[in-house]
Amino acid sequence: MNHYMPVHVFTGEYAVSKNEIEFSRYGKRCALITGKSSAVKSGALQDVTDTLTRLGVAFCVYDGISQNPSVESCISGGRFADQFRADFIIGIGGGSALDAAKAVAVFAANPELDEAHFYQKLWQEDPLPVLLVGTTAGTGSEVTKVSVLTDSSGKKHSIHDDRLFARAAFGDPRYTMSLPASVTLSTGIDVLSHCAESFFNRKADEISRAFAIRGIQLLYEPLLKAAKGETLSLIQREELYNASIMGGLAICGTGTCFPHNVGYYLTENYGLPHGFASAAFLPALLFMVREKEPDYAAQFYRELGITEEALLHLLQVTLPVNQIRMTEEEIRAVLPRWENNNSVLNTCCEISTEEIREILVQEFIKG
Numbered sequence: 001m002n003h004y005m006p007v008h009v010f011t012g013e014y015a016v017s018k019n020e021i022e023f024s025r026y027g028k029r030c031a032l033i034t035g036k037s038s039a040v041k042s043g044a045l046q047d048v049t050d051t052l053t054r055l056g057v058a059f060c061v062y063d064g065i066s067q068n069p070s071v072e073s074c075i076s077g078g079r080f081a082d083q084f085r086a087d088f089i090i091g092i093g094g095g096s097a098l099d100a101a102k103a104v105a106v107f108a109a110n111p112e113l114d115e116a117h118f119y120q121k122l123w124q125e126d127p128l129p130v131l132l133v134g135t136t137a138g139t140g141s142e143v144t145k146v147s148v149l150t151d152s153s154g155k156k157h158s159i160h161d162d163r164l165f166a167r168a169a170f171g172d173p174r175y176t177m178s179l180p181a182s183v184t185l186s187t188g189i190d191v192l193s194h195c196a197e198s199f200f201n202r203k204a205d206e207i208s209r210a211f212a213i214r215g216i217q218l219l220y221e222p223l224l225k226a227a228k229g230e231t232l233s234l235i236q237r238e239e240l241y242n243a244s245i246m247g248g249l250a251i252c253g254t255g256t257c258f259p260h261n262v263g264y265y266l267t268e269n270y271g272l273p274h275g276f277a278s279a280a281f282l283p284a285l286l287f288m289v290r291e292k293e294p295d296y297a298a299q300f301y302r303e304l305g306i307t308e309e310a311l312l313h314l315l316q317v318t319l320p321v322n323q324i325r326m327t328e329e330e331i332r333a334v335l336p337r338w339e340n341n342n343s344v345l346n347t348c349c350e351i352s353t354e355e356i357r358e359i360l361v362q363e364f365i366k367g
Contacts, residue, residue, distance in 0.1 A: 027087020078107020095139030138187025140248020190275030194247030215246030
């Protein structure tokens with residue numbers, strides 16, 4: 001497997017100011033891509049703007065990125081950056097802002113590009129250089145070549161391209177201290193999904209599995225503590241953040257499996273946060289691998305040093321109570337979406353659309 005990963009990663013307290021020289025390498029003008037709140041509340045936006053001011057780098061701020069960012073908002077951000085004549089892009093926030101920043105870099109370099117040609121990767125110019133400053137411990141977008149966006153039809157799609165890698169990423173655990181409990185849980189469980197789905201992926205190898213195992217080991221205790229409503233220390237916040245990087249490195253080589261792609265449907269149609277939506281199908285993946293690939297499942301728990309019972313307990317206490325209800329007709333109507341889907345096909349054991357139907361029926365048709 002190709003483990004090409006050109007991102008320079010700087011972690012620890014004050015990662016931005018301690019490595020400020022990185023912000024002067026890519027030009028004298030930049031566009032900051034963020035959402036409305038997390039970049040401000042975390043202090044990350046202030047740290048970055050202070051750094052840019054010290055360095056004499058002119059900047060503008062585009063804060064039009066929402067959860068599950070749309071391609072349309074990225075097109076707008078790209079035009080905004082182009083009009084400012086930005087030399088490079090800085091994404092600040094959670095996974096949505098970081099994913100969006102990668103796409104904005106494409107549209108800034110190609111301001112006439114439309115959605116269709118974006119997904120077809122028909123980019124005449126390479127994206128502008130991107131720096132990423134994470135404020136959540138979740139998607140691992142800092143180290144991946146992936147941007148997950150919502151298209152004009154309302155469906156989430158991921159685009160993968162080596163040109164989407166950031167040049168550098170900065171992970172200061174202090175920025176995650178201001179997160180609401182629900183976001184800590186949703187992003188933390190997303191990391192667990194990344195790691196487990198990468199381990200049980202047909203593309204997995206010894207390196208990706210090592211990242212996946214270490215990611216779960218790092219997150220287990222802090223996430224369990226957060227699920228109990230306890231306050232996390234800075235050290236525990238850093239463990240969660242480092243786990244998210246491990247998960248990002250794992251899926252960078254393998255991609256995800258069926259829980260992520262099926263989970264997109266819950267986010268699109270029921271508003272369930274991405275991390276919770278993906279993890280909703282993680283028990284089904286664990287049960288399926290145990291049944292179809294028992295030796296592989298045994299290897300997973302042996303290397304992890306955590307039992308299946310303990311891992312399922314973590315999922316149980318972290319996931320919200322399921323209040324989603326579907327009809328048989330709705331389920332059958334959506335099944336074609338997962339026929340010959342890459343994420344489904346990448347699952348280490350074969351899973352049919354009929355098996356996906358059975359999972360959805362069991363979870364979302366009650367009484």
